Amino acid sequence: MSAVTELARKLRPGQVYRRKDLARWSTAVDRHLRQLVAKGRLEKVANGLYMAPRRTRFGNAPAKPEKLVGRFLGDERFLMVSPNAYNGLGVGTTQLHNVPVVYNHKRHGRFKLDGREYDFRMRATLPAHLTEEVLLVDLLHNLERLPEDASSILPKALARARGMDRKRLARAVRDFGSARAERLLSPVLHST
Template sequence: MSALSELKKRLRPGQVYRRQDLEKWSNAVDRHVRQLLDEGRLEKVSGGVYMAPRQTRFGKAPAKPEKLVEAFLKDDRFLMVSPSAFNGLGVGSTQLYNEPVVYNLKRHGRFKLGGRTYDFRKKSSVPARLTQEVLLVDLLQTMDRLAEDKAELLPRALERARSMDPVRLAKAARDFGSVRAGRLVAQAFEA
Protein backbone atom coordinates (compact mmCIF):
# COMPACT_ATOMS: atom_id res chain seq x y z
CA MET A 1 0.00 0.00 0.00
CA SER A 2 1.35 3.44 -0.91
CA ALA A 3 1.89 6.17 1.66
CA LEU A 4 -0.77 8.28 -0.07
CA SER A 5 -3.31 5.44 0.22
CA GLU A 6 -2.44 5.06 3.89
CA LEU A 7 -2.99 8.77 4.41
CA LYS A 8 -6.34 8.66 2.59
CA LYS A 9 -7.49 5.84 4.90
CA ARG A 10 -6.73 7.99 7.95
CA LEU A 11 -8.79 11.00 6.84
CA ARG A 12 -12.24 11.27 8.42
CA PRO A 13 -14.98 13.41 6.88
CA GLY A 14 -15.72 16.50 8.96
CA GLN A 15 -12.36 16.41 10.74
CA VAL A 16 -9.78 19.18 10.72
CA TYR A 17 -6.05 18.48 10.53
CA ARG A 18 -2.93 20.51 11.02
CA ARG A 19 0.00 19.77 8.72
CA GLN A 20 1.90 18.23 11.62
CA ASP A 21 -1.01 15.80 12.24
CA LEU A 22 -0.70 14.54 8.66
CA GLU A 23 3.08 14.08 8.96
CA LYS A 24 2.50 10.99 11.12
CA TRP A 25 0.95 9.15 8.19
CA SER A 26 2.98 10.48 5.26
CA ASN A 27 6.60 10.30 4.16
CA ALA A 28 6.10 13.27 1.77
CA VAL A 29 3.44 15.35 3.49
CA ASP A 30 3.59 18.45 1.26
CA ARG A 31 3.29 16.43 -1.95
CA HIS A 32 0.51 14.29 -0.52
CA VAL A 33 -1.40 17.30 0.78
CA ARG A 34 -1.17 18.92 -2.65
CA GLN A 35 -2.53 15.72 -4.26
CA LEU A 36 -5.36 15.48 -1.72
CA LEU A 37 -6.24 19.14 -2.31
CA ASP A 38 -6.33 18.51 -6.07
CA GLU A 39 -8.60 15.47 -5.55
CA GLY A 40 -10.92 17.42 -3.25
CA ARG A 41 -10.31 15.08 -0.30
CA LEU A 42 -8.83 17.99 1.67
CA GLU A 43 -9.62 21.69 1.65
CA LYS A 44 -7.29 24.39 2.94
CA VAL A 45 -8.76 26.27 5.88
CA SER A 46 -5.81 28.52 6.66
CA GLY A 47 -2.02 28.26 6.70
CA GLY A 48 -1.17 24.71 7.73
CA VAL A 49 -4.79 23.79 8.59
CA TYR A 50 -6.89 21.50 6.38
CA MET A 51 -10.28 19.84 6.61
CA ALA A 52 -11.71 16.71 5.13
CA PRO A 53 -15.15 17.83 3.88
CA ARG A 54 -18.25 15.83 4.75
CA GLN A 55 -20.43 14.62 1.91
CA THR A 56 -24.13 15.44 2.32
CA ARG A 57 -27.03 15.06 -0.04
CA PHE A 58 -26.57 18.77 -0.85
CA GLY A 59 -22.87 18.38 -1.66
CA LYS A 60 -19.71 18.92 0.35
CA ALA A 61 -20.13 20.44 3.79
CA PRO A 62 -17.41 22.06 5.89
CA ALA A 63 -16.29 20.84 9.27
CA LYS A 64 -18.04 22.19 12.33
CA PRO A 65 -16.87 25.69 13.28
CA GLU A 66 -15.72 24.46 16.71
CA LYS A 67 -13.36 21.95 15.07
CA LEU A 68 -11.97 24.61 12.72
CA VAL A 69 -11.32 27.01 15.58
CA GLU A 70 -9.80 24.32 17.82
CA ALA A 71 -7.36 23.24 15.10
CA PHE A 72 -6.51 26.85 14.26
CA LEU A 73 -5.80 27.73 17.90
CA LYS A 74 -4.22 24.36 18.80
CA ASP A 75 -6.31 24.72 21.95
CA ASP A 76 -9.80 23.73 23.06
CA ARG A 77 -10.11 26.55 25.60
CA PHE A 78 -12.29 29.04 23.76
CA LEU A 79 -15.84 30.32 23.76
CA MET A 80 -17.58 31.01 20.47
CA VAL A 81 -20.41 33.54 20.63
CA SER A 82 -22.60 34.90 17.89
CA PRO A 83 -23.73 38.45 18.67
CA SER A 84 -27.12 37.29 17.33
CA ALA A 85 -27.47 35.34 20.62
CA PHE A 86 -28.08 38.67 22.39
CA ASN A 87 -31.56 38.59 20.84
CA GLY A 88 -32.44 35.73 23.25
CA LEU A 89 -31.85 37.90 26.31
CA GLY A 90 -35.09 39.78 25.75
CA VAL A 91 -33.51 43.23 25.89
CA GLY A 92 -34.75 44.46 22.53
CA SER A 93 -31.83 43.51 20.31
CA THR A 94 -33.02 42.15 16.97
CA GLN A 95 -30.02 42.30 14.63
CA LEU A 96 -28.56 39.20 13.02
CA TYR A 97 -24.78 39.00 12.77
CA ASN A 98 -22.74 36.78 10.51
CA GLU A 99 -19.34 36.98 12.22
CA PRO A 100 -18.88 34.82 15.33
CA VAL A 101 -16.67 36.11 18.12
CA VAL A 102 -14.15 33.63 19.53
CA TYR A 103 -12.91 34.45 23.04
CA ASN A 104 -9.65 32.60 23.57
CA LEU A 105 -6.30 32.65 25.34
CA LYS A 106 -3.99 32.88 22.28
CA ARG A 107 -5.04 34.92 19.24
CA HIS A 108 -6.48 38.36 18.53
CA GLY A 109 -7.77 39.60 15.19
CA ARG A 110 -10.08 38.68 12.36
CA PHE A 111 -9.24 35.44 10.55
CA LYS A 112 -10.92 33.64 7.70
CA LEU A 113 -11.33 29.90 8.29
CA GLY A 114 -13.07 27.69 5.77
CA GLY A 115 -14.61 30.64 3.94
CA ARG A 116 -16.02 32.32 7.07
CA THR A 117 -14.56 35.22 9.03
CA TYR A 118 -14.17 34.88 12.80
CA ASP A 119 -13.39 37.70 15.20
CA PHE A 120 -10.81 36.30 17.65
CA ARG A 121 -10.50 38.20 20.93
CA LYS A 122 -7.78 37.30 23.38
CA LYS A 123 -8.83 37.23 27.04
CA SER A 124 -6.98 36.26 30.21
CA SER A 125 -9.72 33.74 31.07
CA VAL A 126 -12.52 32.17 29.10
CA PRO A 127 -15.73 30.66 30.52
CA ALA A 128 -16.17 26.96 29.88
CA ARG A 129 -19.69 27.47 28.55
CA LEU A 130 -22.06 30.21 27.50
CA THR A 131 -24.56 31.02 30.24
CA GLN A 132 -27.18 33.77 30.29
CA GLU A 133 -24.97 35.68 32.75
CA VAL A 134 -21.89 35.44 30.51
CA LEU A 135 -24.00 36.46 27.52
CA LEU A 136 -25.32 39.54 29.34
CA VAL A 137 -21.79 40.52 30.44
CA ASP A 138 -20.65 40.11 26.82
CA LEU A 139 -23.52 42.33 25.67
CA LEU A 140 -22.54 45.02 28.19
CA GLN A 141 -18.89 44.99 27.14
CA THR A 142 -19.53 44.94 23.38
CA MET A 143 -22.55 47.24 23.19
CA ASP A 144 -20.60 49.91 21.28
CA ARG A 145 -19.95 47.45 18.43
CA LEU A 146 -23.60 46.54 17.94
CA ALA A 147 -25.97 48.05 15.40
CA GLU A 148 -28.70 48.64 17.98
CA ASP A 149 -29.27 52.02 19.62
CA LYS A 150 -27.19 51.96 22.81
CA ALA A 151 -29.43 54.55 24.55
CA GLU A 152 -32.39 52.17 24.24
CA LEU A 153 -30.51 48.92 24.79
CA LEU A 154 -28.56 49.80 27.95
CA PRO A 155 -31.53 50.43 30.29
CA ARG A 156 -33.18 47.18 29.18
CA ALA A 157 -29.93 45.28 29.66
CA LEU A 158 -29.57 46.67 33.18
CA GLU A 159 -33.18 45.72 33.92
CA ARG A 160 -32.45 42.18 32.67
CA ALA A 161 -29.38 42.09 34.93
CA ARG A 162 -31.57 42.83 37.96
CA SER A 163 -33.68 39.74 37.16
CA MET A 164 -30.64 37.43 37.19
CA ASP A 165 -28.86 35.70 40.06
CA PRO A 166 -26.63 38.49 41.42
CA VAL A 167 -23.87 36.12 42.60
CA ARG A 168 -23.56 34.33 39.25
CA LEU A 169 -23.76 37.60 37.32
CA ALA A 170 -21.09 39.23 39.50
CA LYS A 171 -18.84 36.16 39.03
CA ALA A 172 -19.31 36.29 35.23
CA ALA A 173 -18.47 40.01 35.25
CA ARG A 174 -15.39 39.49 37.44
CA ASP A 175 -14.04 36.43 35.58
CA PHE A 176 -14.91 37.37 32.00
CA GLY A 177 -16.02 40.97 31.74
CA SER A 178 -14.26 44.23 31.15
CA VAL A 179 -13.96 46.85 33.88
CA ARG A 180 -16.80 48.74 32.23
CA ALA A 181 -19.06 45.66 32.22
CA GLY A 182 -18.29 45.10 35.91
CA ARG A 183 -19.26 48.70 36.70
CA LEU A 184 -22.52 48.35 34.77
CA VAL A 185 -23.40 45.11 36.59
CA ALA A 186 -22.71 46.78 39.95
CA GLN A 187 -24.79 49.79 38.82
CA ALA A 188 -27.72 47.49 37.97
CA PHE A 189 -27.89 46.21 41.55
CA GLU A 190 -27.43 49.65 43.14
CA ALA A 191 -30.53 51.02 41.41
Protein backbone atom coordinates in the same frame (compact mmCIF):
# COMPACT_ATOMS: atom_id res chain seq x y z
CA MET B 1 0.33 0.67 -1.08
CA SER B 2 1.58 4.18 -1.81
CA ALA B 3 2.39 6.65 0.95
CA VAL B 4 -0.36 9.05 -0.16
CA THR B 5 -2.93 6.21 -0.11
CA GLU B 6 -1.79 5.27 3.37
CA LEU B 7 -2.21 8.88 4.50
CA ALA B 8 -5.67 9.05 2.90
CA ARG B 9 -6.76 5.99 4.87
CA LYS B 10 -6.10 7.82 8.14
CA LEU B 11 -8.46 10.68 7.25
CA ARG B 12 -11.95 10.72 8.77
CA PRO B 13 -14.82 12.57 7.05
CA GLY B 14 -15.73 15.83 8.76
CA GLN B 15 -12.48 16.01 10.73
CA VAL B 16 -10.18 19.01 10.59
CA TYR B 17 -6.42 18.51 10.53
CA ARG B 18 -3.44 20.76 10.99
CA ARG B 19 -0.53 20.30 8.62
CA LYS B 20 1.74 19.34 11.48
CA ASP B 21 -0.71 16.60 12.56
CA LEU B 22 -0.59 15.05 9.09
CA ALA B 23 3.20 15.38 8.89
CA ARG B 24 3.65 12.54 11.38
CA TRP B 25 2.07 10.12 8.86
CA SER B 26 3.98 11.35 5.81
CA THR B 27 7.58 11.78 4.71
CA ALA B 28 6.58 14.30 1.99
CA VAL B 29 3.65 16.02 3.63
CA ASP B 30 3.36 19.05 1.33
CA ARG B 31 3.37 16.93 -1.83
CA HIS B 32 0.89 14.48 -0.32
CA LEU B 33 -1.39 17.32 0.80
CA ARG B 34 -1.39 18.79 -2.73
CA GLN B 35 -2.27 15.35 -4.14
CA LEU B 36 -5.07 14.78 -1.63
CA VAL B 37 -6.52 18.25 -2.28
CA ALA B 38 -6.38 17.62 -6.05
CA LYS B 39 -8.22 14.29 -5.58
CA GLY B 40 -10.87 15.91 -3.36
CA ARG B 41 -9.90 13.85 -0.31
CA LEU B 42 -8.93 17.04 1.57
CA GLU B 43 -10.04 20.67 1.38
CA LYS B 44 -7.77 23.51 2.40
CA VAL B 45 -9.80 25.65 4.81
CA ALA B 46 -7.03 28.01 5.96
CA ASN B 47 -3.24 28.21 5.92
CA GLY B 48 -1.97 24.93 7.34
CA LEU B 49 -5.52 23.72 8.03
CA TYR B 50 -7.32 20.99 6.11
CA MET B 51 -10.65 19.22 6.33
CA ALA B 52 -11.58 15.75 5.13
CA PRO B 53 -14.89 16.42 3.36
CA ARG B 54 -18.04 14.82 4.70
CA ARG B 55 -20.25 14.11 1.76
CA THR B 56 -24.03 14.50 1.97
CA ARG B 57 -26.68 14.23 -0.70
CA PHE B 58 -26.48 18.02 -1.02
CA GLY B 59 -22.71 18.07 -1.54
CA ASN B 60 -19.83 18.45 0.88
CA ALA B 61 -20.87 19.54 4.38
CA PRO B 62 -18.88 22.37 5.94
CA ALA B 63 -16.76 21.69 8.99
CA LYS B 64 -18.42 22.21 12.35
CA PRO B 65 -17.35 25.66 13.56
CA GLU B 66 -16.21 24.29 16.96
CA LYS B 67 -13.94 21.69 15.32
CA LEU B 68 -12.59 24.22 12.87
CA VAL B 69 -11.81 26.82 15.51
CA GLY B 70 -10.37 24.24 17.94
CA ARG B 71 -7.94 22.90 15.34
CA PHE B 72 -7.06 26.41 14.16
CA LEU B 73 -6.17 27.43 17.69
CA GLY B 74 -4.62 24.07 18.59
CA ASP B 75 -6.53 24.47 21.84
CA GLU B 76 -10.02 23.50 22.95
CA ARG B 77 -10.22 26.32 25.51
CA PHE B 78 -12.28 28.96 23.77
CA LEU B 79 -15.73 30.48 23.93
CA MET B 80 -17.58 31.15 20.68
CA VAL B 81 -20.29 33.79 20.83
CA SER B 82 -22.57 34.80 18.01
CA PRO B 83 -23.72 38.38 18.58
CA ASN B 84 -27.09 37.12 17.25
CA ALA B 85 -27.51 35.50 20.67
CA TYR B 86 -27.93 38.98 22.20
CA ASN B 87 -31.35 39.09 20.51
CA GLY B 88 -32.51 36.29 22.85
CA LEU B 89 -31.90 38.44 25.92
CA GLY B 90 -34.91 40.59 25.07
CA VAL B 91 -33.12 43.91 25.50
CA GLY B 92 -33.90 45.40 22.12
CA THR B 93 -31.14 44.05 19.90
CA THR B 94 -32.47 42.84 16.57
CA GLN B 95 -29.52 42.79 14.20
CA LEU B 96 -28.21 39.65 12.53
CA HIS B 97 -24.43 39.27 12.54
CA ASN B 98 -22.35 37.06 10.30
CA VAL B 99 -19.10 37.14 12.27
CA PRO B 100 -18.91 34.98 15.40
CA VAL B 101 -16.58 36.18 18.16
CA VAL B 102 -14.11 33.62 19.52
CA TYR B 103 -12.66 34.43 22.94
CA ASN B 104 -9.45 32.48 23.43
CA HIS B 105 -5.93 32.51 24.89
CA LYS B 106 -3.88 32.38 21.67
CA ARG B 107 -5.02 34.50 18.73
CA HIS B 108 -6.31 38.00 18.09
CA GLY B 109 -7.73 39.36 14.84
CA ARG B 110 -10.12 38.44 12.07
CA PHE B 111 -9.44 35.19 10.25
CA LYS B 112 -11.26 33.44 7.44
CA LEU B 113 -11.73 29.72 8.01
CA ASP B 114 -13.53 27.54 5.45
CA GLY B 115 -14.90 30.66 3.76
CA ARG B 116 -16.37 32.15 6.95
CA GLU B 117 -14.92 35.04 8.93
CA TYR B 118 -14.30 34.77 12.69
CA ASP B 119 -13.31 37.55 15.08
CA PHE B 120 -10.71 36.15 17.51
CA ARG B 121 -10.20 38.09 20.73
CA MET B 122 -7.73 37.16 23.44
CA ARG B 123 -8.95 37.05 27.03
CA ALA B 124 -7.08 36.09 30.17
CA THR B 125 -10.01 34.11 31.60
CA LEU B 126 -12.82 32.28 29.89
CA PRO B 127 -16.02 30.83 31.30
CA ALA B 128 -16.58 27.13 30.63
CA HIS B 129 -20.03 27.71 29.12
CA LEU B 130 -22.02 30.49 27.55
CA THR B 131 -24.70 31.28 30.12
CA GLU B 132 -27.32 34.01 30.05
CA GLU B 133 -25.26 35.97 32.59
CA VAL B 134 -22.05 35.69 30.55
CA LEU B 135 -23.96 36.75 27.45
CA LEU B 136 -25.30 39.85 29.21
CA VAL B 137 -21.82 40.76 30.47
CA ASP B 138 -20.48 40.31 26.93
CA LEU B 139 -23.25 42.51 25.53
CA LEU B 140 -22.36 45.28 27.99
CA HIS B 141 -18.69 44.91 27.14
CA ASN B 142 -19.47 45.28 23.41
CA LEU B 143 -22.18 47.93 23.69
CA GLU B 144 -20.41 50.42 21.38
CA ARG B 145 -19.85 47.78 18.71
CA LEU B 146 -23.57 47.09 18.35
CA PRO B 147 -25.38 48.76 15.45
CA GLU B 148 -28.31 49.64 17.72
CA ASP B 149 -28.42 52.80 19.83
CA ALA B 150 -26.55 52.01 23.06
CA SER B 151 -28.60 54.54 25.06
CA SER B 152 -31.77 52.55 24.36
CA ILE B 153 -30.19 49.12 24.97
CA LEU B 154 -28.43 49.92 28.27
CA PRO B 155 -31.53 50.53 30.47
CA LYS B 156 -33.15 47.34 29.15
CA ALA B 157 -29.97 45.36 29.75
CA LEU B 158 -29.72 46.63 33.32
CA ALA B 159 -33.39 45.80 33.93
CA ARG B 160 -32.71 42.30 32.57
CA ALA B 161 -29.71 42.00 34.91
CA ARG B 162 -31.91 42.81 37.93
CA GLY B 163 -33.99 39.71 37.13
CA MET B 164 -30.96 37.40 36.99
CA ASP B 165 -29.39 35.35 39.75
CA ARG B 166 -26.98 37.79 41.47
CA LYS B 167 -24.39 35.18 42.40
CA ARG B 168 -24.13 33.86 38.86
CA LEU B 169 -24.09 37.39 37.45
CA ALA B 170 -21.35 38.42 39.90
CA ARG B 171 -19.33 35.33 38.91
CA ALA B 172 -19.74 36.19 35.20
CA VAL B 173 -18.54 39.75 35.86
CA ARG B 174 -15.60 38.52 37.95
CA ASP B 175 -14.51 35.75 35.56
CA PHE B 176 -15.31 37.29 32.18
CA GLY B 177 -16.27 40.92 32.56
CA SER B 178 -14.41 44.01 31.64
CA ALA B 179 -14.00 47.06 33.88
CA ARG B 180 -16.78 48.68 31.90
CA ALA B 181 -19.24 45.81 32.45
CA GLU B 182 -18.32 45.75 36.13
CA ARG B 183 -18.95 49.50 36.44
CA LEU B 184 -22.30 49.30 34.63
CA LEU B 185 -23.50 46.31 36.68
CA SER B 186 -22.21 47.57 40.03
CA PRO B 187 -25.54 49.20 41.06
CA VAL B 188 -27.37 45.95 40.25
CA LEU B 189 -24.92 43.71 42.08
CA HIS B 190 -24.61 45.90 45.17
CA SER B 191 -28.25 46.90 45.64
CA THR B 192 -30.17 45.43 48.58
